[in-house]
Amino acid sequence: MTKIIGLTGGIASGKSTVSNLLRLSGYPIIDADQITRQLQAAHSKGLEQLITVFGKQILNPDQTLNRQVLGSFVFNDQKKLNKLNMVMQPLIYDEIWRQIKHYQKQHIPYVILDIPLLFEANYANDCDLVIVVAVDRQTQLQRLMQRNDYSQFEAEQRINSQMSLAKKKRLADIVIDNSGNRDELKRQVANLIDQMHHHKL
Ligand SMILES: CC(C)(COP(=O)(O)OP(=O)(O)OC[C@H]1O[C@@H](n2cnc3c(N)ncnc32)[C@H](O)[C@@H]1O)[C@@H](O)C(=O)NCCC(=O)NCCS
Ligand SMILES: Nc1ncnc2c1ncn2[C@@H]1O[C@H](COP(=O)(O)OP(=O)(O)OP(=O)(O)O)[C@@H](O)[C@H]1O
16 A cells, blocks of 8 residues: 655745655655646646636736736735635645555555645645654745745745644654754655655654
8 A cells, every 4th residue: 555645844844855855765756836837837727717716917928827926916815825725726636646546556655745735735634644844933934035035024924824833743743853954854854764664654
C-alpha cells in the first residue's frame, strides 16, 4: 500500500526546499502549487471559472492569469479567498487523487503530497503521516519579503490569511524547524529520509 506523506507549512516556511530534497532522494512528489498553475493555464476550465467569478481584470493582455492581481484581491479579503478556494479546491482534489491512484497502481511505497492547505482543505485524514515545515514568524516574514519582493504589508497579509503555524505544529506528526540555516534543514531532512528508508515511519 502506498503511504501518503503529507508535507505542509506556512507560506515561505521552506516546504518546496524540503520537497526538492526529497525529490533528489527519489521520492515522488505531488505538488499542489504546480497542479494549481496547470489548472489555471490559458483557456483552461479553471481559468474560465475564475474569470466568471472575478472578471477579466484578472487576465494579462495575453489572456494568461495575472497571479499578482488575483493575489492582491484574495489576500486582502477573506470572502474573495473563499470564492477562489471554492473554484480551485475541487479541481485540485481531483488531480491530486488522479496522481495518488497512479502511484498506488505501481505499488510505489511512499508518495509526498506537498500542499499548503493540507489541514484547511481536509487532506490530513488521507495522509499516513503529516510533516509540517515551520519557521519563526520573523524569519518567515523576512524570507517571504525577500523571495517575492513584497512589502512588509503584503507579506503580513499573506501570512495572516493562513492557519497559524502554531496550530499546524500542534496538528503535525513531525515538525521540521527551518528557522536555522540550510545545512540544519538538510540534516533534519536526511534524518527523515533515513527513518523512511528503514520503514520506521
Ligand atoms: C492567488 C494565487 C493566484 C497567487 O499566486 P502566486 O503565484 O502569487 O502564489 P503561489 O500560487 O505560488 O502560492 C504561494 C503560496 O501562497 C499561499 N497560498 C496560495 N493559495 C492560498 C490559499 N488559497 N489560501 C492560503 N494561502 C494560499 C501558499 O502558501 C502558497 O505556497 C494562487 O496562489 C492561487 O490561485 N491560489 C489558489 C489555489 C490554492 O488554494 N492553492 C494552494 C494549494 S491547495
Ligand atoms: N534554511 C534556510 N535559510 C535561508 N533561506 C532559506 C532556508 N530555507 C528556505 N529558504 C528560502 O526561503 C524562501 C522560502 O522557501 P520555500 O520557497 O522553500 O518555501 P515554501 O514553504 O515552499 O513557500 P510557499 O508555500 O510560499 O511556496 C525561499 O526563497 C528559499 O530559498
